[in-house]
Amino acid sequence: MLSKPERNYYLNITLLLLGAVSVLTGIAMSINLSYFLPFLLAMHIKLLHEWASYSLTVLVILHLIFHLDWFKAMAKKEFDISKHQ
Numbered sequence: 321m322l323s324k325p326e327r328n329y330y331l332n333i334t335l336l337l338l339g340a341v342s343v344l345t346g347i348a349m350s351i352n353l354s355y356f357l358p359f360l361l362a363m364h365i366k367l368l369h370e371w372a373s374y375s376l377t378v379l380v381i382l383h384l385i386f387h388l389d390w391f392k393a394m395a396k397k398e399f400d401i402s403k404h405q
Contacts, residue, residue, distance in 0.1 A: 331383055338376040345369035 322330070345365050384391075 335379050338372050341372040342376055
């Protein structure tokens, strides 16, 4: 089993890679690079873009769940009424 820092590291690397794939395939589709680079058509770039985005969404939700304690601590610190009086 991975430790918490290792889990976060691998999750963050995966998020970075999927985000890069999503952004790059989105740019390639928007400027129609497949006209210039026919091998992009063979890669089914739209399908790759969609699945990278779906995976990214699921992993971002997991990332937020894993850091729920941090969100609670920051909200408690930020909205602590006793320190504002």
